[in-house]
Structure formats: structure tokens, C-alpha cells
Amino acid sequence: MNDTAASHRFSPAGPLRGSIAVPGDKSISHRSLILGAMAVGETRVSGLLEGEDVLATAAAMRAMGADVHRDEDATWHVHGVGVGGLLQPEAAIDCGNSGTSARLLMGLVASHGIAVTFTGDASLSKRPMGRVIDPLSQMGARFTPSPDGTMPLMLEGAHPAVPIAYRLPVASAQVKSAVLLAGLNTPGVTSVIEPVPTRDHSERMLRGFGAELEIGEDNGARVIRLTGQVDLRPQTLTVPGDPSSAAFFMVAATLVEGSDLTIRNVGMNPTRAGLVDVLRQMGANIEDIDAREVGGEPVADLRVRHATLTGIEVDPAVAPSMIDEFPVLFVAAALAQGTTVTRGLEELRVKESDRLATMAAALETTGARVEEREDGLTIQGTGGEPLRGSANARVKTHLDHRIAMSMAVAGLVSRDGVEVDDTSPIATSFPNFMALLDEVTR
Numbered sequence: 001m002n003d004t005a006a007s008h009r010f011s012p013a014g015p016l017r018g019s020i021a022v023p024g025d026k027s028i029s030h031r032s033l034i035l036g037a038m039a040v041g042e043t044r045v046s047g048l049l050e051g052e053d054v055l056a057t058a059a060a061m062r063a064m065g066a067d068v069h070r071d072e073d074a075t076w077h078v079h080g081v082g083v084g085g086l087l088q089p090e091a092a093i094d095c096g097n098s099g100t101s102a103r104l105l106m107g108l109v110a111s112h113g114i115a116v117t118f119t120g121d122a123s124l125s126k127r128p129m130g131r132v133i134d135p136l137s138q139m140g141a142r143f144t145p146s147p148d149g150t151m152p153l154m155l156e157g158a159h160p161a162v163p164i165a166y167r168l169p170v171a172s173a174q175v176k177s178a179v180l181l182a183g184l185n186t187p188g189v190t191s192v193i194e195p196v197p198t199r200d201h202s203e204r205m206l207r208g209f210g211a212e213l214e215i216g217e218d219n220g221a222r223v224i225r226l227t228g229q230v231d232l233r234p235q236t237l238t239v240p241g242d243p244s245s246a247a248f249f250m251v252a253a254t255l256v257e258g259s260d261l262t263i264r265n266v267g268m269n270p271t272r273a274g275l276v277d278v279l280r281q282m283g284a285n286i287e288d289i290d291a292r293e294v295g296g297e298p299v300a301d302l303r304v305r306h307a308t309l310t311g312i313e314v315d316p317a318v319a320p321s322m323i324d325e326f327p328v329l330f331v332a333a334a335l336a337q338g339t340t341v342t343r344g345l346e347e348l349r350v351k352e353s354d355r356l357a358t359m360a361a362a363l364e365t366t367g368a369r370v371e372e373r374e375d376g377l378t379i380q381g382t383g384g385e386p387l388r389g390s391a392n393a394r395v396k397t398h399l400d401h402r403i404a405m406s407m408a409v410a411g412l413v414s415r416d417g418v419e420v421d422d423t424s425p426i427a428t429s430f431p432n433f434m435a436l437l438d439e440v441t442r
Ligand SMILES: O=C(O)C1=C[C@@H](OP(=O)(O)O)[C@@H](O)[C@H](O)C1
Pocket: 026, 027, 028, 100, 171, 172, 173, 174, 175, 177, 199, 323, 324, 347
């Protein structure tokens, strides 16, 4: 561990009580800035997630010509350049830790006549970019990646780009969105065929901004067709709370005895809400209150009370709808009665860290019984007994915010606490996580 890393011991703590709101949805925040930058006129965004990942996207949009600023009321204002209007940035675009920034922005640049170098931190520089390089090269963009098809890479956009019909080889909303964003400035119809549905924020928001987008079905696959070179209209947006951030509090309140916590304004888009279903199947007590729609997305307040969980076999089909929630689900499984089996999770190996290997190692430091397989983990739960690891073991987070927050939750339900080597990545997606955790356990 380096000396600047912020290590922290998460100690066992009392019930979680009260009512909280989590920050804005990360996926929707990135897209608000990107689509705002593609519209001519002023887009206003309230509830934007002010985490490092989204701020990297904001800086990128500024570097390519949009005016992006925040006012004192935390409303963000984006004055866009219009479809086709991106300017040549003067320096490399640094995406930090954010896969979403990197892949979506590559899509956007791919159909503009500019050349952009994309860089990122040590974690992002290991993640596969071939998945966007393939379709965007078919559209005419030229890539010079690092030797393993990774970042840093240079991208020369194609102008005009060539429309394609692309069948997604991996269930990835980032790849789908990269192709659709490239399609915005491509003449004709760009299609994405999605055999396994993934989060649909790009489709919902593109429509909201006035893009010509049709969604159909072909042999059980979703087909999204976007007509390019149509002007986008600026919008006034409200970003709902991030279900992926609410997840840590849902699991913590479920596991800690005596908890009764309300999490307000949580995005409940069915392509994101898989964790709520899986926790309910395990016996969790999660009540939706006041289900409503905010900014074209379903939202609810969730009241979560302590419950005893039972291990289950998690249906691999739900994976895309809770892809970022598996690390914290593994913590829930470690406290459940009996065995939880997860499968079909190969994608977790190419996130900010290899989340199967990192979580297996992290949970083992807490004494949990975990078997790592190629496509998932099998976990024998304690039946509610606190985790009892070696008191001075330290969890390695490998620059992965979700590992740090999941193991913070594990600390609450451990005998001696859990020492996390580096909490600084939490700021990428949930800057006030530690403050909220203190507030609800006080
Ligand atoms: O499109 C998005 O906003 C995201 C898609 C998912 O990635 P993949 O597309 O790689 O599955 C998810 O893990 C990431 O946190 C955000």
C-alpha cells in the first residue's frame, strides 16, 4: 500500500435508523452531461452526482467545447455544441477511474473529425477497450491502443462515419451506448442488437432529448435503431438517487439487528433493480413507499428493516440488472443462513478490479467461507453470526470503490471490524458515503 492511501477500520456498529437520500445516479449523470453537450442551448441538471467519475466526464465535455458549470444551488448548466460540433481538445482526456466516461466518450468522438488521446488511472488502464474498438472501427474510427487493446489510446474519429448494425457480443450498456452515441453524428440508421437487455438509460434519455430512436424486437433480441444527424433539444433534468449506492445501505440495514432505515428517492428502473428482488428472495424486508416517476425514470422510497437472510441460487439472468451490486450481495450472502451460489458473472472480472477474486480474498480475511469459481462465488453464510476474521488482516481494494464500500458493510457485522487499505476510490461514485454511514449508525 502506498503512504497516501486512506486506510480505514470499519467497526461493528449499532442499528441503522432514520431517513437518508443517496447521491444521484452515476449512469444518468454521465449521460446528462454528454447529451446536454450534444444539444444546442442550455440543459439544466439537478441532483447530478458530483463524484470523480462524473466530474471526469464534465471536464471532457468542457475540453471538447461545451460550457459546463455548477451554480450555488448545485444545479448544473450545460451549453452544448450540437450534434457534430465537438472541438478538438488541446490535451489528452483523462477519464480517471471511470469506464463509463472512457467508453461513452470514445463513442461520441468516433463520428467527429477530431483526434483524441484517452488516459486513465492504473485500474482503467487494465480494462478491455476492444469491446468498443471493434464496433467503432467498423464505423470508420481509427484506434491506436496500448499493446493489449487498453488505454492509453489514441482515437481518430471518422467524418462522415458509416452506420452499422451491431450485435452486442457482451451484455454491456457501455458498449451499446458507445455505438448509439457514435450514431448521433452518423448519416443513416445505426442499430444495436441486444440479446440480453442491459440498463436502458441511454435509450430513455436520447428520446427525451429528441433523438429519433425506435426500439423493436427480433427473435427475442432487443433492437435499437437510431437515425443520425438529428438535432437534440436541451432538457431540464432531475437525476434520481443511485440504486447502486443505495445498495450498501439496503444490505447494511438488512444485516444489522434493530435497523429500520428509509432510503428516499431511489431509482427503480427494472434494468437496475435486480438486487432488491434478490434480497427479497433471500428474506429481506424491503418496502417500496410512494412509487412514482421522476424525469422519465421510476423512483421509490425504500424502507428497509433488519431480517434474517437465507442463501439462494441467484438466477444468472438477473446479473445485468444488478451488475455493480454483486460485491455487496456477497457480503449479504456471507451472513445468510446456508449457501448462496452465483453464476454467469464473468463480466465482474473486468470491472475496476477483478471483483470475483477481490471479493473472495476480502471475505476470506473476515473468516467467511468462500469458493471462487470462474464465473461466480459460492458462499457459506454464518446464519447471522458476526464475521470473525483475523483482527489485523487488511482488505485490498485494488482501486475499486465498490469493494471498499462492500467491506465497510462487512465491518458493521464483524466481531473485530474490517480494515480497508484504501477508501479514497469511494469518492469516484459516492463522496459522502462515510458521512452517511456515520449519520445512520450514530
Ligand atoms: O452504462 C453504464 O453507465 C454502466 C454500465 C455497466 O458497465 P458495463 O456496460 O461494462 O456492463 C456498469 O457496470 C457501470 O457501472 C455503468
